[in-house]
Amino acid sequence: MVVKTIPEFPVKKGEPAYKIWMFEPGWKGEIPLNFNLRQVAEQKRSALLPGHRLCAGCAAPIVVKLASFAFRGPTIVVNATGCLEVATTIFPYTSWAVPWIHNAFENAASTASGVESAIKALKKTGRLPYEHVDVVVFAGDGGTFDIGFQALSGMAERGHDVLYILYDNEAYMNTGIQRSGGTPKYAATTTSPAGEVIPGKPESKKPIADIMVAHRIPYVATATPAHWMDFMKKVRKGLEANGPAFIHSLSSCDRGWRHDNAISIEVLRRAVDTCYFPLWEWTPEVGYMLTDRSLVIARNPSLKQPIEKFVEVQGRFRHLMKPENKEKLKELQEYVDKVWEDLLKRASNAPK
């Protein structure tokens, strides 16, 4: 029994949207990667359905939607504890149209390891009714940089065929904006407030994507939902990689970053324009490659914006705009420049 059609493509009017993610046993094929925005919108092929309770302006659901626009077919999603998990699955409701599991905070990667191993065992014994089932993790910065790092590193070392997507909103937003290993230097959070003596978080952000590169897994990339086509391409590449893949997506949080909720995408665009968050991908074969806007900036350095452009729209950096903190801002600029210069040296497609 081989079912060759993609289920209800596009979705039938009046049919519940979750039905487009029901792959009857024996389904074969691959959902094409479509960059035609109108078609993408019409297909409504998002794994995350409307009705979730994430904040207005949150970039996390956009990360999930863009990622799922690039899914290939049957996909199981593993979610670490965090905003995305709590706001999308308040029992008896769920926004997830794909098989989805949340286990705990620090073990999304090891849960995914188990799911992937089960798929392998079922396939080996002829019990998997599909050619392939993709496993995708969504986890926040707390569940990735900090408490979930051991599980992630173990999953990468063991080579599980899992795509791990980090949506990095740079603090523990779910518990109320506490600093994490992903919080940038001088950002104010509720556990690294900008005080009279200490101007926000004293330490720099952990270079998590570079740490995953050091694991020498088949695919690592950075992305933002503002650069949507780049994002979708990377997700598809990560799924196609034969082994663990890691995508570090910056994900703005208007509540935590203290910006207007209408400019979430704009803030992310500025993160890339200022080279605060460069877009690149890495494979063991080619090494670092700049992509999208960051490649454009590398080719035309005059497009690189000063860090103020990123900082000025966010309340978490408000104190940096004060005259007495001018040096701090300069320091932040120097740090960003240094990281960018390092990347330019490493990126094989950067002009030398």
Place this chain on the structure above:
Amino acid sequence: MSKLEVKYPLHTQEILNVNGNEAIAYAVKQSLVDVVSAYPITPQTIIVEKFSEFVADGLVHTEFVPVESEHSAMSACVGAAAAGARAFTATSSQGLALMVEIVYIASALRLPIVMAVANRALSAPINIHNDHSDAYLMRDAGWVQLFTENVQETYDTTIQAFRIAEDERVLLPVAVNLDGFFLSHTLENIRVLPDNAVAEFLGGYRKVAKLGVDYYEEQVPHMLNPARPLTFGSLDLYDYYFEHKVQQVEAMKNVPGVVREVNEKWFELTGRRYGDGVIDAYGVEDADIVVVAMGSGAGTVRSVVKKYRERGEKLGLVRIRMFRPFPYEEVRSLLRGVKAVAIMDKGIGPGSFGALYQDVVSSLYDLGSHPLTVDYVYGLGGRDLTPELVVKMIEQVKEDVKTGRVKEKIRYLGVRG
């Protein structure tokens, strides 16, 4: 049932000279397990070592996931079981303590995982030897907890555990407890079934139970299934959490019946059974004094009790095989009319009683007249339980019966000072 009716009579069962860990690895090999995920810890390690050999030699289809911690071992089992696999892990002591967060999640998600726990004392002070403090740690985790007395029972119980866990009336994870070193590292000649007999007993590969979900017309498999997507592990607040926890309790109520049934089925297959599966009692019918114990120590107690009975003294033993769910009613009816009960706890609850004592005494409360009870804490950190210590305990309890009261409710057996 006569011997002739046993499907695999003794002489058809191969003899293996193995320790408890190897017996478990062999049982897991025969149980068509899809995913084994584990992390080394003494005294459990041999289970995964031995199992890795089966994997390396291509004797099993199992995916072996050598994780970077016990926390991840249980996490991977949760992922695997949710994806429809038969999953197994093994641990001890600190490993169990590390994974305990996910131990609770495994049962609440109703995933039929089987875990061997080679019981070992909890730190600090660090110690690698046997007691039951690790098993006590997870007593409220919603797992079925079975305790074994010898290597043969460990083999038998591991296979039974998969059938109990996957029974549609249960759908709960099962922990098979074996005393570290006393069983895990002690060689014994055991009888094993042929591979096909075990496969048949388990009904082949795991069959995922189905459940009703309001947005599907038909019953759908309780798994991460691209054909019928489900959400596992959602946020459950004050409006539903309570009901879901009570459902776990309801599932637990079905366990004793299933454990007894599986014990009988195993008897029909092998000629071996362990009491009624829940409790393995000896000499209780006419006993004045009964000892309650779990694990390998029960064997020592039984040999001593036997000697007393040969001398005409009315002693009995209740070996709790199923510690969770605790067989309150069975214990109550067995101990009705007994003069004194010595409850042996291989674990300590500073500021309270041992866990087994609490459960036994709770069972007795509804009796009109109560036997005297004493909590005997013994064997901590692997301290040997000698027959002399058992005799000392029994003599003390006999003295209590004479005086009609127990001065110290907790006594420490075999401790200096």
